[in-house]
Amino acid sequence: MQASLFNTSPGKARITSELRSLWAIVRREWIIFTRYPSWIIALFIWPLIFPMMYIFTARALSGPDGSGLDVFIQNTGANEFIGYIIVGTTVWMWQNIVLWDVGFSLRNEQMRGTLESNWLSPAWRFSHLLGPTGPQIVSMGMFIGITALEFGLLFGVRLNGSVWMIVLMMLAAIPAIYGLGFAFASLVITIKEASAFVYLVRGLVMIFCGITFPISLLPEWMQEVAKWLPQTYLIHGMRAAAFSNAGLPELIPDVIPLLLFGAFWLAVGYSTFLWMERRARQTGAIGQY
Amino acid sequence: MSDLAIEARQLVKKFPARPGSGDKAKVGEPVQSPRKRRWQFWKKKAQAMFTAVDGVDLQIRRGEIFGLLGPNGAGKSTTIRMLCTLLEPTSGTATVNGFDVVSQANEVRRSLGTVLAGERSIYWKLTGRENLEYFAALYHIPANITKRRVDELIERMEIKDRANELVEKYSTGMRQRIAIAKALLARPPILLLDEPTLGLDPQAARNLRSLIAQLKQEGHTILLTTHYMEEADQLSDRIGIIDTGKVIALDTPEGLKRRIDQKEIIRLELTGWHDDLNDKLKGIEGVEALTTHQQNEADLWEVNMHAQNSRATLPRIVEAISGNGTRLVNMNIVKPSLEDVFIHLTGKALRD
Numbered sequence: 001m002q003a004s005l006f007n008t009s010p011g012k013a014r015i016t017s018e019l020r021s022l023w024a025i026v027r028r029e030w031i032i033f034t035r036y037p038s039w040i041i042a043l044f045i046w047p048l049i050f051p052m053m054y055i056f057t058a059r060a061l062s063g064p065d066g067s068g069l070d071v072f073i074q075n076t077g078a079n080e081f082i083g084y085i086i087v088g089t090t091v092w093m094w095q096n097i098v099l100w101d102v103g104f105s106l107r108n109e110q111m112r113g114t115l116e117s118n119w120l121s122p123a124w125r126f127s128h129l130l131g132p133t134g135p136q137i138v139s140m141g142m143f144i145g146i147t148a149l150e151f152g153l154l155f156g157v158r159l160n161g162s163v164w165m166i167v168l169m170m171l172a173a174i175p176a177i178y179g180l181g182f183a184f185a186s187l188v189i190t191i192k193e194a195s196a197f198v199y200l201v202r203g204l205v206m207i208f209c210g211i212t213f214p215i216s217l218l219p220e221w222m223q224e225v226a227k228w229l230p231q232t233y234l235i236h237g238m239r240a241a242a243f244s245n246a247g248l249p250e251l252i253p254d255v256i257p258l259l260l261f262g263a264f265w266l267a268v269g270y271s272t273f274l275w276m277e278r279r280a281r282q283t284g285a286i287g288q289y
Numbered sequence: 290m291s292d293l294a295i296e297a298r299q300l301v302k303k304f305p306a307r308p309g310s311g312d313k314a315k316v317g318e319p320v321q322s323p324r325k326r327r328w329q330f331w332k333k334k335a336q337a338m339f340t341a342v343d344g345v346d347l348q349i350r351r352g353e354i355f356g357l358l359g360p361n362g363a364g365k366s367t368t369i370r371m372l373c374t375l376l377e378p379t380s381g382t383a384t385v386n387g388f389d390v391v392s393q394a395n396e397v398r399r400s401l402g403t404v405l406a407g408e409r410s411i412y413w414k415l416t417g418r419e420n421l422e423y424f425a426a427l428y429h430i431p432a433n434i435t436k437r438r439v440d441e442l443i444e445r446m447e448i449k450d451r452a453n454e455l456v457e458k459y460s461t462g463m464r465q466r467i468a469i470a471k472a473l474l475a476r477p478p479i480l481l482l483d484e485p486t487l488g489l490d491p492q493a494a495r496n497l498r499s500l501i502a503q504l505k506q507e508g509h510t511i512l513l514t515t516h517y518m519e520e521a522d523q524l525s526d527r528i529g530i531i532d533t534g535k536v537i538a539l540d541t542p543e544g545l546k547r548r549i550d551q552k553e554i555i556r557l558e559l560t561g562w563h564d565d566l567n568d569k570l571k572g573i574e575g576v577e578a579l580t581t582h583q584q585n586e587a588d589l590w591e592v593n594m595h596a597q598n599s600r601a602t603l604p605r606i607v608e609a610i611s612g613n614g615t616r617l618v619n620m621n622i623v624k625p626s627l628e629d630v631f632i633h634l635t636g637k638a639l640r641d
């Protein structure tokens with residue numbers, strides 16, 4: 001009997017078929033995503049609600065005549081305090097959503113039972129983590145777009161900068177933000193308690209990265225910690241790009257560290273995945289729920 | 290090429306014992322004391338291990354249906370998971386289609402169509418067709434072949450008019466057929482089916498069994514697990530009986546039944562059963578392998594036992610159960626079934 005209908009020739013044929021597998025995974029996620037559009041409501045509400053908490057706090061603290069805002073503007077150098085806040089909260093929500101969406105993409109399949117059938121196929125296994133990231137990035141782009149739209153319409157926030165520079169900052173941040181998501185996704189397969197990690201990360205980002213205030217207000221040691229979180233650079237660069245009309249030269253000091261962190265977190269994410277795959281073969285974790 | 294489709298030599302799988310799962314660590318395995326744990330916190334911990342598969346040898350020939358039969362927790366699924374490369378054996382080796390399950394895992398995956406966890410193994414939020422197209426891409430089936438093959442399988446599994454409906458609207462039997470179609474996509478020579486009829490109604494189960502028989506006719510080698518005796522009996526060319534991780538008997542269904550040919554099975558139905566009767570009946574010479582279970586009706590018990598010579602033992606049995614409120618409702622002497630073979634070998638019933 002014929003061993004199989006494939007010849008295991010490495011090279012081009014192999015790469016093409018792996019790309020087709022990856023594409024099939026992206027498509028699968030996209031079909032399911034668009035078929036059950038319950039997220040639409042969340043997509044309009046969250047971008048508004050979460051920053052509003054901070055915006056109203058800021059208004060309350062600024063005094064009845066709003067004079068406190070001048071101090072804020074002096075401190076931050078931002079002439080737009082609402083824009084300042086929504087960049088911070090949006091980055092925070094981005095990382096948070098990635099940890100839930102990408103971070104639990106494998107875990108959800110594990111619980112549904114489909115992770116095992118995916119694992120049974122000869123396709124490259126990392127595709128199963130990479131694939132769902134595509135639709136996630138698209139939906140995140142929608143999320144950020146809607147944020148801009150809502151605050152533009154309802155709060156009169158006006159962009160003072162180039163959309164392309166904002167996109168550049170976001171692209172530069174993708175490897176770091178999603179690399180962390182990959183590492184996390186692999187951890188929760190073998191160590192179920194790892195979900196507590198989400199709260200740690202978003203807590204860190206919330207306090208250290210200055211989502212609603214300038215880092216310089218933090219105590220010295222906290223500023224040191226902030227330097228090691230990529231979100232710090234993303235928030236800083238995004239604010240500059242969106243509201244201070246910063247161009248490429250001004251953004252480079254944020255882009256370079258973001259890319260370095262990106263390389264680091266992608267490597268961590270991929271090695272955690274390999275570690276998980278090996279460990280799951282010992283413990284049978286892929287099939288447990 | 291070897292005429293064995295699957296060969297396993299002394300396969301062993303140990304798992305870290307799950308706390309509270311009732312898996313007992315075997316005597317002699319390291320179980321650490323709390324005190325030791327404190328000091329070894331940062332070192333590699335010696336963990337209590339639980340042996341799920343304990344030295345399984347299998348030689349499955351090309352073209353046969355081999356049934357792996359055993360009670361819950363016997364190690365059937367674990368054995369299958371090692372063969373399909375989801376789990377790495379703790380020790381021992383196995384080859385599938387001539388490929389080693391550890392060092393040639395990818396070739397093994399290409400040689401296999403596996404159905405694990407049945408209806409849960411496909412996407413309920415996709416249609417049947419979308420599921421098959423998706424898995425075809427995962428199995429690297431070229432795009433120009435995919436459509437034809439998916440159509441073929443949809444036709445064959447008799448889901449043509451519902452192929453474009455979401456799987457969540459399907460019946461369990463239809464989902465199981467999609468899962469099997471998915472396993473057939475890459476035309477693998479060997480199929481591993483883990484409890485394929487679990488949860489199906491009798492009609493759907495019958496259809497599925499005839500499909501499995503057909504697949505064998507087409508030249509597939511099939512390893513299936515089940516805890517239904519009749520299923521194993523009806524489908525399998527050979528059966529391995531597995532209990533607590535060990536294969537305790539391996540033969541054709543007829544061969545297995547022949548083992549207790551000389552025996553007769555006495556089946557009683559009683560009301561007013563009480564536990565003293567257990568010892569009383571076991572005390573009768575020539576009576577062995579006594580099992581009891583309560584029927585669905587409130588106070589009706591079925592009692593099975595094996596006897597060398599029913600003529601000699603029957604009067605003593607009737608004597609033993611009379612009185613004390615116990616009443617004999619029905620009595621049969623039956624031909625041994627595979628179930629009785631199992632009881633004979635393990636001393637317990639296959640299903641509790």
Ligand SMILES: Nc1ncnc2c1ncn2[C@@H]1O[C@H](COP(=O)(O)OP(=O)(O)OP(=O)(O)O)[C@@H](O)[C@H]1O
Pocket residue numbers: 283284285288304305307310312339340341359360361362363364365366367368516
């Ligand atoms: N990943 C795992 N980690 C720890 N223990 C496991 C794991 N998988 C299975 N076991 C244990 O190993 C034993 C054998 O399980 P297995 O699933 O192979 O049994 P089975 O014969 O398929 O039973 P069933 O009829 O219930 O499907 C069980 O006691 C089970 O609890």
Ligand SMILES: [Mg+2]
Pocket residue numbers: 365366367483484
């Ligand atoms: Mg099982």
